[in-house]
Amino acid sequence: MRIAVDAMGGDLAPQAPVEGVLAAAKEWPDTQFKLVGKPDVLNPLLGSKPSNVTVVEAEETIEADDEPVRAVRRKTNASMVVAGRLVKEGEADAMISAGNTGALMTVGLLVLGRLKGIERPGLAPILPTVDKLGVLALDLGANMDAKPEHLLQYALMGSLYRQKVHGMAKPRVGLLNVGTEEAKGNELTKAAFDLLKEAPIHFIGNVEARDVLERNCDVLVCDGFAGNILLKGMEGAADTLFGVLKKELTSSWQSKLAAAILRPNFRRVRHMMDPKEHNGAPLLGVNGLVVKSHGSSDAVATKHAIRQARVAIGNGLIAALADEFGGK
Structure with a gap:
Protein backbone atom coordinates (compact mmCIF):
# COMPACT_ATOMS: atom_id res chain seq x y z
CA MET A 1 0.00 0.00 0.00
CA GLU A 119 -23.25 14.05 -8.88
CA ARG A 120 -22.06 15.18 -5.43
CA PRO A 121 -19.36 13.42 -3.40
CA GLY A 122 -19.95 13.34 0.36
CA LEU A 123 -17.80 13.28 3.50
CA ALA A 124 -18.50 10.13 5.49
CA PRO A 125 -16.98 10.02 9.00
CA ILE A 126 -17.80 7.44 11.64
CA LEU A 127 -19.79 8.82 14.57
CA PRO A 128 -19.05 7.10 17.89
CA THR A 129 -21.77 4.96 19.50
CA VAL A 130 -22.14 3.25 22.86
CA ASP A 131 -21.61 -0.22 21.33
CA LYS A 132 -18.32 0.93 19.72
CA LEU A 133 -19.46 -0.02 16.20
CA GLY A 134 -20.20 3.56 15.17
CA VAL A 135 -22.53 5.07 12.59
CA LEU A 136 -21.29 6.01 9.12
CA ALA A 137 -22.81 9.42 8.40
CA LEU A 138 -22.86 11.32 5.12
CA ASP A 139 -22.77 14.01 4.04
CA LEU A 140 -21.23 15.81 7.01
CA GLY A 141 -19.91 18.92 5.37
CA ALA A 142 -18.81 18.53 1.75
CA ASN A 143 -22.00 20.07 0.31
CA MET A 144 -24.19 22.56 2.15
CA ASP A 145 -27.07 22.12 -0.29
CA ALA A 146 -28.38 18.86 -1.66
CA LYS A 147 -31.11 17.40 -3.84
CA PRO A 148 -33.09 14.23 -3.06
CA GLU A 149 -31.07 12.38 -5.69
CA HIS A 150 -27.86 13.28 -3.86
CA LEU A 151 -29.18 11.78 -0.63
CA LEU A 152 -30.06 8.62 -2.54
CA GLN A 153 -26.49 8.39 -3.80
CA TYR A 154 -25.17 8.94 -0.26
CA ALA A 155 -27.35 6.06 0.94
CA LEU A 156 -26.08 3.72 -1.78
CA MET A 157 -22.42 4.66 -1.22
CA GLY A 158 -22.73 4.48 2.57
CA SER A 159 -24.39 1.09 2.45
CA LEU A 160 -21.67 -0.27 0.17
CA TYR A 161 -18.94 1.23 2.40
CA ARG A 162 -20.36 -0.53 5.46
CA GLN A 163 -20.49 -3.81 3.56
CA LYS A 164 -17.02 -3.60 2.04
CA VAL A 165 -15.03 -1.93 4.81
CA HIS A 166 -16.86 -3.03 7.96
CA GLY A 167 -18.22 -6.39 6.84
CA MET A 168 -21.90 -5.64 7.50
CA ALA A 169 -24.08 -7.92 5.40
CA LYS A 170 -27.22 -5.79 5.57
CA PRO A 171 -26.48 -2.29 6.97
CA ARG A 172 -29.50 -0.34 8.18
CA VAL A 173 -29.87 3.02 6.46
CA GLY A 174 -31.65 5.87 8.22
CA LEU A 175 -32.59 9.38 7.08
CA LEU A 176 -31.84 12.17 9.56
CA ASN A 177 -35.07 14.00 10.34
CA VAL A 178 -36.98 15.88 13.03
CA GLY A 179 -39.27 12.91 13.67
CA THR A 180 -39.62 9.25 12.78
CA GLU A 181 -42.98 9.55 10.98
CA GLU A 182 -42.85 9.30 7.19
CA ALA A 183 -44.59 12.66 6.69
CA LYS A 184 -42.08 14.58 8.87
CA GLY A 185 -39.42 16.96 7.61
CA ASN A 186 -38.87 19.54 4.91
CA GLU A 187 -39.33 19.16 1.16
CA LEU A 188 -35.84 17.67 0.78
CA THR A 189 -36.28 14.88 3.33
CA LYS A 190 -39.82 14.07 2.20
CA ALA A 191 -38.69 13.64 -1.40
CA ALA A 192 -35.59 11.71 -0.31
CA PHE A 193 -37.71 9.39 1.82
CA ASP A 194 -39.71 8.31 -1.25
CA LEU A 195 -36.49 7.57 -3.17
CA LEU A 196 -34.82 5.69 -0.34
CA LYS A 197 -37.73 3.36 0.35
CA GLU A 198 -37.56 2.18 -3.29
CA ALA A 199 -33.76 1.83 -3.32
CA PRO A 200 -31.92 -1.56 -3.12
CA ILE A 201 -30.85 -0.93 0.49
CA HIS A 202 -32.13 -1.82 3.96
CA PHE A 203 -33.90 1.49 4.58
CA ILE A 204 -35.42 1.77 8.07
CA GLY A 205 -37.00 5.21 7.66
CA ASN A 206 -36.47 8.50 9.46
CA VAL A 207 -34.23 8.67 12.52
CA GLU A 208 -33.76 11.42 15.09
CA ALA A 209 -30.41 12.88 16.16
CA ARG A 210 -30.99 12.00 19.82
CA ASP A 211 -30.87 8.28 19.00
CA VAL A 212 -27.68 8.24 16.90
CA LEU A 213 -25.37 7.45 19.85
CA GLU A 214 -27.42 4.30 20.45
CA ARG A 215 -26.71 3.21 16.84
CA ASN A 216 -30.31 3.15 15.71
CA CYS A 217 -28.93 2.77 12.17
CA ASP A 218 -25.62 1.81 10.54
CA VAL A 219 -25.67 4.50 7.85
CA LEU A 220 -27.07 7.97 8.53
CA VAL A 221 -28.02 10.01 5.46
CA CYS A 222 -28.35 13.79 5.53
CA ASP A 223 -27.37 16.96 3.67
CA GLY A 224 -24.03 18.55 4.53
CA PHE A 225 -25.56 21.50 6.38
CA ALA A 226 -27.60 19.46 8.85
CA GLY A 227 -24.89 16.81 9.07
CA ASN A 228 -22.14 19.25 9.98
CA ILE A 229 -24.31 20.81 12.68
CA LEU A 230 -24.95 17.33 14.08
CA LEU A 231 -21.22 16.52 14.06
CA LYS A 232 -20.12 19.77 15.72
CA GLY A 233 -22.92 19.49 18.28
CA MET A 234 -21.84 15.99 19.27
CA GLU A 235 -18.17 17.02 19.50
CA GLY A 236 -19.02 20.08 21.58
CA ALA A 237 -21.27 18.13 23.93
CA ALA A 238 -18.59 15.48 24.51
CA ASP A 239 -15.88 18.08 25.17
CA THR A 240 -18.11 20.00 27.58
CA LEU A 241 -19.19 16.87 29.44
CA PHE A 242 -15.64 15.64 29.96
CA GLY A 243 -14.57 19.14 30.99
CA VAL A 244 -17.32 19.37 33.62
CA LEU A 245 -16.50 15.88 34.93
CA LYS A 246 -12.82 16.75 35.24
CA LYS A 247 -13.63 19.93 37.15
CA GLU A 248 -16.05 18.18 39.51
CA LEU A 249 -13.78 15.22 40.12
CA THR A 250 -10.89 17.44 41.19
CA SER A 251 -12.92 19.84 43.32
CA SER A 252 -12.25 18.13 46.69
CA TRP A 253 -10.16 15.37 48.20
CA GLN A 254 -13.23 13.11 48.35
CA SER A 255 -13.86 13.66 44.64
CA LYS A 256 -10.21 13.02 43.82
CA LEU A 257 -10.33 9.76 45.75
CA ALA A 258 -13.46 8.67 43.89
CA ALA A 259 -11.89 9.71 40.59
CA ALA A 260 -8.81 7.61 41.32
CA ILE A 261 -10.97 4.54 41.89
CA LEU A 262 -13.05 5.15 38.76
CA ARG A 263 -10.18 6.25 36.51
CA PRO A 264 -10.16 3.03 34.39
CA ASN A 265 -13.90 3.40 33.78
CA PHE A 266 -13.56 7.04 32.73
CA ARG A 267 -10.70 6.16 30.41
CA ARG A 268 -12.83 3.52 28.68
CA VAL A 269 -15.66 6.01 28.20
CA ARG A 270 -13.31 8.68 26.85
CA HIS A 271 -11.71 6.16 24.53
CA MET A 272 -15.13 5.14 23.24
CA MET A 273 -16.35 8.70 22.62
CA ASP A 274 -13.05 10.37 21.63
CA PRO A 275 -13.28 11.76 18.06
CA LYS A 276 -9.58 10.91 17.59
CA GLU A 277 -10.43 7.22 17.73
CA HIS A 278 -12.80 7.61 14.78
CA ASN A 279 -10.77 10.14 12.80
CA GLY A 280 -10.69 9.91 9.04
CA ALA A 281 -13.67 10.65 6.80
CA PRO A 282 -13.48 9.33 3.23
CA LEU A 283 -14.73 11.63 0.50
CA LEU A 284 -17.02 9.12 -1.17
Whole structure:
Protein backbone atom coordinates (compact mmCIF):
# COMPACT_ATOMS: atom_id res chain seq x y z
CA MET A 1 0.00 0.00 0.00
CA ARG A 2 1.09 3.58 -0.70
CA ILE A 3 -0.44 6.48 1.21
CA ALA A 4 0.25 10.16 0.58
CA VAL A 5 -0.13 12.46 3.59
CA ASP A 6 -0.48 16.24 3.26
CA ALA A 7 2.11 17.21 5.88
CA MET A 8 1.35 20.95 5.70
CA GLY A 9 -2.44 20.85 6.24
CA GLY A 10 -4.17 21.18 9.62
CA ASP A 11 -3.92 23.23 12.80
CA LEU A 12 -1.02 21.17 14.18
CA ALA A 13 0.94 20.71 10.94
CA PRO A 14 3.63 19.77 10.22
CA GLN A 15 4.46 18.24 13.62
CA ALA A 16 1.28 16.15 14.01
CA PRO A 17 1.22 14.63 10.50
CA VAL A 18 4.92 13.75 10.72
CA GLU A 19 4.59 12.13 14.14
CA GLY A 20 1.45 10.28 13.04
CA VAL A 21 3.17 8.93 9.94
CA LEU A 22 6.24 7.85 11.92
CA ALA A 23 4.03 5.91 14.34
CA ALA A 24 2.10 4.35 11.46
CA ALA A 25 5.29 3.49 9.57
CA LYS A 26 6.51 1.55 12.59
CA GLU A 27 3.23 -0.33 13.08
CA TRP A 28 2.63 -1.06 9.37
CA PRO A 29 6.03 -1.61 7.72
CA ASP A 30 4.27 -3.03 4.64
CA THR A 31 2.89 0.43 3.81
CA GLN A 32 4.86 3.11 1.96
CA PHE A 33 4.21 6.64 3.20
CA LYS A 34 4.74 9.77 1.12
CA LEU A 35 4.92 12.92 3.25
CA VAL A 36 4.05 15.82 0.99
CA GLY A 37 5.38 19.26 1.88
CA LYS A 38 8.48 21.42 2.21
CA PRO A 39 11.57 19.19 2.55
CA ASP A 40 13.53 21.79 4.55
CA VAL A 41 10.68 21.79 7.12
CA LEU A 42 9.93 18.08 7.17
CA ASN A 43 13.37 16.48 7.11
CA PRO A 44 14.50 17.91 10.48
CA LEU A 45 11.31 16.50 12.07
CA LEU A 46 11.89 13.03 10.67
CA GLY A 47 15.24 12.35 12.30
CA SER A 48 16.44 8.90 11.28
CA LYS A 49 13.78 8.43 8.63
CA PRO A 50 12.27 4.91 8.34
CA SER A 51 12.82 3.14 5.03
CA ASN A 52 9.08 3.20 4.25
CA VAL A 53 8.77 6.99 4.55
CA THR A 54 9.74 9.41 1.78
CA VAL A 55 9.31 13.16 1.36
CA VAL A 56 7.63 14.51 -1.77
CA GLU A 57 8.38 18.16 -2.41
CA ALA A 58 5.57 20.71 -2.42
CA GLU A 59 6.58 24.30 -1.70
CA GLU A 60 3.12 25.84 -1.37
CA THR A 61 0.40 25.45 1.27
CA ILE A 62 -3.35 25.99 1.07
CA GLU A 63 -4.36 27.95 4.15
CA ALA A 64 -7.56 27.55 6.17
CA ASP A 65 -8.94 30.90 4.98
CA ASP A 66 -8.08 30.43 1.28
CA GLU A 67 -10.97 30.39 -1.17
CA PRO A 68 -11.03 26.69 -2.17
CA VAL A 69 -11.40 26.75 -5.96
CA ARG A 70 -9.07 29.71 -6.46
CA ALA A 71 -6.44 28.18 -4.17
CA VAL A 72 -6.47 24.78 -5.90
CA ARG A 73 -6.27 26.37 -9.36
CA ARG A 74 -3.51 28.85 -8.49
CA LYS A 75 -1.43 26.89 -5.97
CA THR A 76 -0.64 23.96 -8.23
CA ASN A 77 2.38 23.06 -6.11
CA ALA A 78 0.47 23.07 -2.82
CA SER A 79 0.94 19.99 -0.64
CA MET A 80 -2.75 19.04 -0.84
CA VAL A 81 -2.82 19.34 -4.63
CA VAL A 82 0.40 17.38 -5.07
CA ALA A 83 -0.96 14.61 -2.82
CA GLY A 84 -4.07 14.46 -4.99
CA ARG A 85 -1.95 14.19 -8.14
CA LEU A 86 -0.03 11.27 -6.63
CA VAL A 87 -3.33 9.38 -6.35
CA LYS A 88 -4.47 10.50 -9.80
CA GLU A 89 -1.21 9.35 -11.42
CA GLY A 90 -1.23 5.99 -9.62
CA GLU A 91 1.77 6.76 -7.39
CA ALA A 92 -0.36 6.50 -4.23
CA ASP A 93 -3.41 4.42 -3.33
CA ALA A 94 -4.87 7.10 -1.04
CA MET A 95 -4.28 10.61 0.24
CA ILE A 96 -4.96 12.08 3.68
CA SER A 97 -5.22 15.75 4.64
CA ALA A 98 -6.29 17.72 7.70
CA GLY A 99 -6.34 20.93 5.70
CA ASN A 100 -9.05 23.19 4.26
CA THR A 101 -12.16 21.01 3.76
CA GLY A 102 -13.47 23.01 0.81
CA ALA A 103 -10.09 22.84 -0.90
CA LEU A 104 -9.89 19.07 -0.33
CA MET A 105 -13.34 18.71 -1.89
CA THR A 106 -12.09 20.78 -4.83
CA VAL A 107 -8.98 18.61 -5.18
CA GLY A 108 -11.26 15.58 -5.27
CA LEU A 109 -13.40 17.09 -8.01
CA LEU A 110 -10.80 18.90 -10.14
CA VAL A 111 -7.77 16.64 -9.74
CA LEU A 112 -9.32 13.18 -9.32
CA GLY A 113 -12.77 13.76 -10.79
CA ARG A 114 -16.11 12.23 -9.84
CA LEU A 115 -16.93 8.58 -10.23
CA LYS A 116 -19.28 7.98 -13.13
CA GLY A 117 -22.87 8.29 -11.94
CA ILE A 118 -22.08 10.44 -8.88
CA GLU A 119 -23.25 14.05 -8.88
CA ARG A 120 -22.06 15.18 -5.43
CA PRO A 121 -19.36 13.42 -3.40
CA GLY A 122 -19.95 13.34 0.36
CA LEU A 123 -17.80 13.28 3.50
CA ALA A 124 -18.50 10.13 5.49
CA PRO A 125 -16.98 10.02 9.00
CA ILE A 126 -17.80 7.44 11.64
CA LEU A 127 -19.79 8.82 14.57
CA PRO A 128 -19.05 7.10 17.89
CA THR A 129 -21.77 4.96 19.50
CA VAL A 130 -22.14 3.25 22.86
CA ASP A 131 -21.61 -0.22 21.33
CA LYS A 132 -18.32 0.93 19.72
CA LEU A 133 -19.46 -0.02 16.20
CA GLY A 134 -20.20 3.56 15.17
CA VAL A 135 -22.53 5.07 12.59
CA LEU A 136 -21.29 6.01 9.12
CA ALA A 137 -22.81 9.42 8.40
CA LEU A 138 -22.86 11.32 5.12
CA ASP A 139 -22.77 14.01 4.04
CA LEU A 140 -21.23 15.81 7.01
CA GLY A 141 -19.91 18.92 5.37
CA ALA A 142 -18.81 18.53 1.75
CA ASN A 143 -22.00 20.07 0.31
CA MET A 144 -24.19 22.56 2.15
CA ASP A 145 -27.07 22.12 -0.29
CA ALA A 146 -28.38 18.86 -1.66
CA LYS A 147 -31.11 17.40 -3.84
CA PRO A 148 -33.09 14.23 -3.06
CA GLU A 149 -31.07 12.38 -5.69
CA HIS A 150 -27.86 13.28 -3.86
CA LEU A 151 -29.18 11.78 -0.63
CA LEU A 152 -30.06 8.62 -2.54
CA GLN A 153 -26.49 8.39 -3.80
CA TYR A 154 -25.17 8.94 -0.26
CA ALA A 155 -27.35 6.06 0.94
CA LEU A 156 -26.08 3.72 -1.78
CA MET A 157 -22.42 4.66 -1.22
CA GLY A 158 -22.73 4.48 2.57
CA SER A 159 -24.39 1.09 2.45
CA LEU A 160 -21.67 -0.27 0.17
CA TYR A 161 -18.94 1.23 2.40
CA ARG A 162 -20.36 -0.53 5.46
CA GLN A 163 -20.49 -3.81 3.56
CA LYS A 164 -17.02 -3.60 2.04
CA VAL A 165 -15.03 -1.93 4.81
CA HIS A 166 -16.86 -3.03 7.96
CA GLY A 167 -18.22 -6.39 6.84
CA MET A 168 -21.90 -5.64 7.50
CA ALA A 169 -24.08 -7.92 5.40
CA LYS A 170 -27.22 -5.79 5.57
CA PRO A 171 -26.48 -2.29 6.97
CA ARG A 172 -29.50 -0.34 8.18
CA VAL A 173 -29.87 3.02 6.46
CA GLY A 174 -31.65 5.87 8.22
CA LEU A 175 -32.59 9.38 7.08
CA LEU A 176 -31.84 12.17 9.56
CA ASN A 177 -35.07 14.00 10.34
CA VAL A 178 -36.98 15.88 13.03
CA GLY A 179 -39.27 12.91 13.67
CA THR A 180 -39.62 9.25 12.78
CA GLU A 181 -42.98 9.55 10.98
CA GLU A 182 -42.85 9.30 7.19
CA ALA A 183 -44.59 12.66 6.69
CA LYS A 184 -42.08 14.58 8.87
CA GLY A 185 -39.42 16.96 7.61
CA ASN A 186 -38.87 19.54 4.91
CA GLU A 187 -39.33 19.16 1.16
CA LEU A 188 -35.84 17.67 0.78
CA THR A 189 -36.28 14.88 3.33
CA LYS A 190 -39.82 14.07 2.20
CA ALA A 191 -38.69 13.64 -1.40
CA ALA A 192 -35.59 11.71 -0.31
CA PHE A 193 -37.71 9.39 1.82
CA ASP A 194 -39.71 8.31 -1.25
CA LEU A 195 -36.49 7.57 -3.17
CA LEU A 196 -34.82 5.69 -0.34
CA LYS A 197 -37.73 3.36 0.35
CA GLU A 198 -37.56 2.18 -3.29
CA ALA A 199 -33.76 1.83 -3.32
CA PRO A 200 -31.92 -1.56 -3.12
CA ILE A 201 -30.85 -0.93 0.49
CA HIS A 202 -32.13 -1.82 3.96
CA PHE A 203 -33.90 1.49 4.58
CA ILE A 204 -35.42 1.77 8.07
CA GLY A 205 -37.00 5.21 7.66
CA ASN A 206 -36.47 8.50 9.46
CA VAL A 207 -34.23 8.67 12.52
CA GLU A 208 -33.76 11.42 15.09
CA ALA A 209 -30.41 12.88 16.16
CA ARG A 210 -30.99 12.00 19.82
CA ASP A 211 -30.87 8.28 19.00
CA VAL A 212 -27.68 8.24 16.90
CA LEU A 213 -25.37 7.45 19.85
CA GLU A 214 -27.42 4.30 20.45
CA ARG A 215 -26.71 3.21 16.84
CA ASN A 216 -30.31 3.15 15.71
CA CYS A 217 -28.93 2.77 12.17
CA ASP A 218 -25.62 1.81 10.54
CA VAL A 219 -25.67 4.50 7.85
CA LEU A 220 -27.07 7.97 8.53
CA VAL A 221 -28.02 10.01 5.46
CA CYS A 222 -28.35 13.79 5.53
CA ASP A 223 -27.37 16.96 3.67
CA GLY A 224 -24.03 18.55 4.53
CA PHE A 225 -25.56 21.50 6.38
CA ALA A 226 -27.60 19.46 8.85
CA GLY A 227 -24.89 16.81 9.07
CA ASN A 228 -22.14 19.25 9.98
CA ILE A 229 -24.31 20.81 12.68
CA LEU A 230 -24.95 17.33 14.08
CA LEU A 231 -21.22 16.52 14.06
CA LYS A 232 -20.12 19.77 15.72
CA GLY A 233 -22.92 19.49 18.28
CA MET A 234 -21.84 15.99 19.27
CA GLU A 235 -18.17 17.02 19.50
CA GLY A 236 -19.02 20.08 21.58
CA ALA A 237 -21.27 18.13 23.93
CA ALA A 238 -18.59 15.48 24.51
CA ASP A 239 -15.88 18.08 25.17
CA THR A 240 -18.11 20.00 27.58
CA LEU A 241 -19.19 16.87 29.44
CA PHE A 242 -15.64 15.64 29.96
CA GLY A 243 -14.57 19.14 30.99
CA VAL A 244 -17.32 19.37 33.62
CA LEU A 245 -16.50 15.88 34.93
CA LYS A 246 -12.82 16.75 35.24
CA LYS A 247 -13.63 19.93 37.15
CA GLU A 248 -16.05 18.18 39.51
CA LEU A 249 -13.78 15.22 40.12
CA THR A 250 -10.89 17.44 41.19
CA SER A 251 -12.92 19.84 43.32
CA SER A 252 -12.25 18.13 46.69
CA TRP A 253 -10.16 15.37 48.20
CA GLN A 254 -13.23 13.11 48.35
CA SER A 255 -13.86 13.66 44.64
CA LYS A 256 -10.21 13.02 43.82
CA LEU A 257 -10.33 9.76 45.75
CA ALA A 258 -13.46 8.67 43.89
CA ALA A 259 -11.89 9.71 40.59
CA ALA A 260 -8.81 7.61 41.32
CA ILE A 261 -10.97 4.54 41.89
CA LEU A 262 -13.05 5.15 38.76
CA ARG A 263 -10.18 6.25 36.51
CA PRO A 264 -10.16 3.03 34.39
CA ASN A 265 -13.90 3.40 33.78
CA PHE A 266 -13.56 7.04 32.73
CA ARG A 267 -10.70 6.16 30.41
CA ARG A 268 -12.83 3.52 28.68
CA VAL A 269 -15.66 6.01 28.20
CA ARG A 270 -13.31 8.68 26.85
CA HIS A 271 -11.71 6.16 24.53
CA MET A 272 -15.13 5.14 23.24
CA MET A 273 -16.35 8.70 22.62
CA ASP A 274 -13.05 10.37 21.63
CA PRO A 275 -13.28 11.76 18.06
CA LYS A 276 -9.58 10.91 17.59
CA GLU A 277 -10.43 7.22 17.73
CA HIS A 278 -12.80 7.61 14.78
CA ASN A 279 -10.77 10.14 12.80
CA GLY A 280 -10.69 9.91 9.04
CA ALA A 281 -13.67 10.65 6.80
CA PRO A 282 -13.48 9.33 3.23
CA LEU A 283 -14.73 11.63 0.50
CA LEU A 284 -17.02 9.12 -1.17
CA GLY A 285 -17.82 9.62 -4.84
CA VAL A 286 -14.46 10.77 -6.25
CA ASN A 287 -12.25 8.65 -8.47
CA GLY A 288 -9.66 7.82 -5.82
CA LEU A 289 -9.43 7.40 -2.07
CA VAL A 290 -9.38 10.80 -0.36
CA VAL A 291 -9.54 10.86 3.45
CA LYS A 292 -10.30 14.04 5.41
CA SER A 293 -8.58 14.19 8.77
CA HIS A 294 -9.99 16.54 11.43
CA GLY A 295 -8.47 20.01 11.26
CA SER A 296 -7.17 19.77 14.83
CA SER A 297 -5.83 16.23 14.40
CA ASP A 298 -2.80 15.35 16.52
CA ALA A 299 -0.43 12.44 15.88
CA VAL A 300 -2.85 9.88 17.36
CA ALA A 301 -5.73 11.11 15.21
CA THR A 302 -3.51 11.10 12.13
CA LYS A 303 -2.57 7.50 12.75
CA HIS A 304 -6.25 6.53 13.04
CA ALA A 305 -6.97 8.26 9.71
CA ILE A 306 -4.17 6.19 8.19
CA ARG A 307 -5.72 3.05 9.66
CA GLN A 308 -9.06 3.94 8.02
CA ALA A 309 -7.32 4.45 4.68
CA ARG A 310 -5.53 1.09 4.96
CA VAL A 311 -8.78 -0.76 5.59
CA ALA A 312 -10.51 0.96 2.66
CA ILE A 313 -7.59 0.18 0.33
CA GLY A 314 -7.44 -3.43 1.48
CA ASN A 315 -11.14 -3.93 0.79
CA GLY A 316 -11.09 -2.37 -2.67
CA LEU A 317 -13.55 0.38 -1.77
CA ILE A 318 -13.05 2.64 -4.80
CA ALA A 319 -13.26 -0.24 -7.28
CA ALA A 320 -16.47 -1.44 -5.61
CA LEU A 321 -18.01 2.03 -5.81
CA ALA A 322 -16.98 2.36 -9.44
CA ASP A 323 -18.63 -0.98 -10.25
CA GLU A 324 -21.78 -0.04 -8.35
CA PHE A 325 -22.24 3.25 -10.18
CA GLY A 326 -21.39 2.15 -13.70
CA GLY A 327 -17.59 2.15 -13.91
CA LYS A 328 -15.00 4.88 -14.02
